[in-house]
Amino acid sequence: MQVTVENTGPLERKLRVEVPEEKIATEVQNRLQTLSRTTRIQGFRPGKAPMKVIEKKYANQVRREVIGEVVQSSFYEALTQENLRPAGRPTIDPMKAEQGGGLVYTATFEVYPEIKQLPAEKLKIEKPVCDISDADVEKMIDTVRKQRSELQSVDRVAREGDTLTIDFKGSMDDQPFDGGEASDFSIELGSKRFIAGFEEGLIGARAGEERSLDLVFPEDYPKAELAGKKVNFAVTVKAVNEPVLPALDDEFFASIGVKEGGLEAFKSEIRQNMEREIEQTLFNQIKTRVLESLHAANKVDLPRALVRQEAERLNEQLRKNLKMRGIDTDGKGNNEAEIESLTPQAEKNVSLQLLITDLIKTHEIKAEPAKLRQLIEKVAAGYQDPTEVINWYYSDKQRLAEVEALALEDEVVSWILSRAKVSEKQISFDDLMNKGQTETN
Numbered sequence: 001m002q003v004t005v006e007n008t009g010p011l012e013r014k015l016r017v018e019v020p021e022e023k024i025a026t027e028v029q030n031r032l033q034t035l036s037r038t039t040r041i042q043g044f045r046p047g048k049a050p051m052k053v054i055e056k057k058y059a060n061q062v063r064r065e066v067i068g069e070v071v072q073s074s075f076y077e078a079l080t081q082e083n084l085r086p087a088g089r090p091t092i093d094p095m096k097a098e099q100g101g102g103l104v105y106t107a108t109f110e111v112y113p114e115i116k117q118l119p120a121e122k123l124k125i126e127k128p129v130c131d132i133s134d135a136d137v138e139k140m141i142d143t144v145r146k147q148r149s150e151l152q153s154v155d156r157v158a159r160e161g162d163t164l165t166i167d168f169k170g171s172m173d174d175q176p177f178d179g180g181e182a183s184d185f186s187i188e189l190g191s192k193r194f195i196a197g198f199e200e201g202l203i204g205a206r207a208g209e210e211r212s213l214d215l216v217f218p219e220d221y222p223k224a225e226l227a228g229k230k231v232n233f234a235v236t237v238k239a240v241n242e243p244v245l246p247a248l249d250d251e252f253f254a255s256i257g258v259k260e261g262g263l264e265a266f267k268s269e270i271r272q273n274m275e276r277e278i279e280q281t282l283f284n285q286i287k288t289r290v291l292e293s294l295h296a297a298n299k300v301d302l303p304r305a306l307v308r309q310e311a312e313r314l315n316e317q318l319r320k321n322l323k324m325r326g327i328d329t330d331g332k333g334n335n336e337a338e339i340e341s342l343t344p345q346a347e348k349n350v351s352l353q354l355l356i357t358d359l360i361k362t363h364e365i366k367a368e369p370a371k372l373r374q375l376i377e378k379v380a381a382g383y384q385d386p387t388e389v390i391n392w393y394y395s396d397k398q399r400l401a402e403v404e405a406l407a408l409e410d411e412v413v414s415w416i417l418s419r420a421k422v423s424e425k426q427i428s429f430d431d432l433m434n435k436g437q438t439e440t441n
Contacts, residue, residue: 003078010301011087011110017078019070021102027066032058067097075107085112088305110303115358118297123420125293128285128427132274136429140270141248144256149243157204158240160190164202165239172231179223180231184238195221198233205237222327274429280378281432283410290413291352293420300351311339311346318342356412365415367407372400375407 002018032054041049041057071092079086090109097103151163158164164187170180189199201213213233221227246252253259253266261268315338359365380389393399 001074001077003081005082005084008108009110011113011303013084013109013111015075015078015082015084015090015107015109017074017103017105017107019074019103021100024063024066024070024103027070028059028063031062031066035062063099067094067103070103071105074103078107086110087112087303088309110305112303113301113354115298115300115354117355117358120416120419121421123290123293123297123416125286125289125417125420125422127289127417127422127424128282128432129424130278130282130427130429130432132271132278132429136274137267137271139430140274141267144270145245145248145252146243148252148255149245151241152244154240154242155207156240157206158189158202158237160203161188161243163188163241163243164205164237165241166202167236167238169234170231171234172226172229177226177231180233202235202237205240207237207239209237211235211237222322222325278429278432285432286417287410287413290416290420294355294416295348295352298351298355300354302347302350302354306350307343307346308339310349311342314342314346314349315339356409359412359415360408363415365408365411367404367411371411372404372407375403375410379403 001020001023004016006014006016008014032051035058036049036051036054037047039049039054039058040046041053044050044053071094075090075092078084086109088110090107093106093108095104095106097105154162166185166187167183168181168185170177172180187194187199187202189203191199193199195215195217197215198213201211201215205211211234213235215231215233217226217229217231219228246255248263248266250262253262256266256269258266258269315335318338376390376393377386380386380393383389393403
């Protein structure tokens with residue numbers, strides 16, 4: 001077998017493979033011999049048909065099968081011989097495969113890039129740090145009380161923080177639109193869960209009052225038929241309710257698991273919960289900054305096939321998220337405009353995947369079993385039966401591999417942090433959590 005390689009681009013390679021006729025003919029003859037012993041031919045006893053009859057009936061079919069298999073096996077043999085690692089599927093172009101002429105074909109594909117990274121010691125990373133103050137604890141206590149508040153009907157005008165019971169009917173150009181109507185709907189004024197102007201338009205209303213709200217859906221609204229459109233909502237306020245906060249007493253403390261110690265024990269529990277929360281949020285933010293720094297410092301040639309594959313994955317993920325929110329995406333397929341809009345993010349993801357993989361391989365970074373267990377336990381802690389979830393992960397190789405990939409990524413982040421030039425920046429609890437939510441969404 002003869003193999004030649006042509007560089008047709010920074011990452012594109014054209015492989016020309018020549019397989020001698022002898023190899024193909026030998027395999028064809030072996031298979032025809034097998035067929036002659038097992039195939040029934042009309043007019044002959046089983047296994048007694050002359051080889052010429054077998055060849056006339058099956059030779060072309062068998063040759064096509066053999067050539068298909070030889071192309072596949074010789075391609076991977078050629079890759080090994082030339083030390084090439086393809087990224088994505090090759091395009092195979094048969095040039096010659098006639099009887100007696102052997103097989104000649106070309107395979108065009110992209111290879112993974114050679115990566116030369118800037119040393120981690122030259123990366124500059126700003127690391128956020130956060131200390132929880134007594135004021136932060138008091139504010140969190142107020143939040144917990146609001147979450148456990150009870151609504152009480154009041155005879156006054158509505159104000160921010162109240163929860164209203166309403167009926168509403170939406171119309172566009174005097175015609176109702178899908179999802180624009182509801183009865184006995186609860187809405188908290190100031191929650192910003194509705195489009196701009198809806199909640200604000202109900203401040204000052206009383207039970208029994210009707211209001212007409214002329215509003216505009218945002219340009220980026222998920223339902224394309226409503227995005228940027230002017231609409232009217234006819235709203236009837238049926239009840240105005242204000243939240244009544246629970247008293248800070250032993251009954252309230254016990255309801256959230258603090259059986260003894262009173263107010264001080266309750267505050268201590270709140271602080272510990274906040275510390276656990278900021279630990280993960282801080283790491284997520286630090287991880288984001290490390291990966292941003294890694295990406296910005298290293299330019300990588302990207303295989304187009306991998307970028308396309310990642311863009312399609314992101315698009316599919318987006319469709320699933322929209323479907324979970326009740327937005328129909330069936331029948332749309334992979335819209336090229338959508339794929340193109342996701343390409344910059346796909347390029348960044350592929351670049352980071354290549355850089356992280358290179359660091360893992362070059363520096364033999366490993367995820368210890370204890371680290372893997374720790375990650376799984378964190379996930380399982382949010383379920384009713386953590387032990388069952390832990391066992392499920394360890395019984396499913398694919399799920400375990402996904403967690404191992406995350407653990408490896410975390411180890412790479414820690415490895416970079418231990419070598420990079422790291423400076424610290426103090427950040428408040430509110431800013432940390434608000435930023436953390438923004439980056440998560």
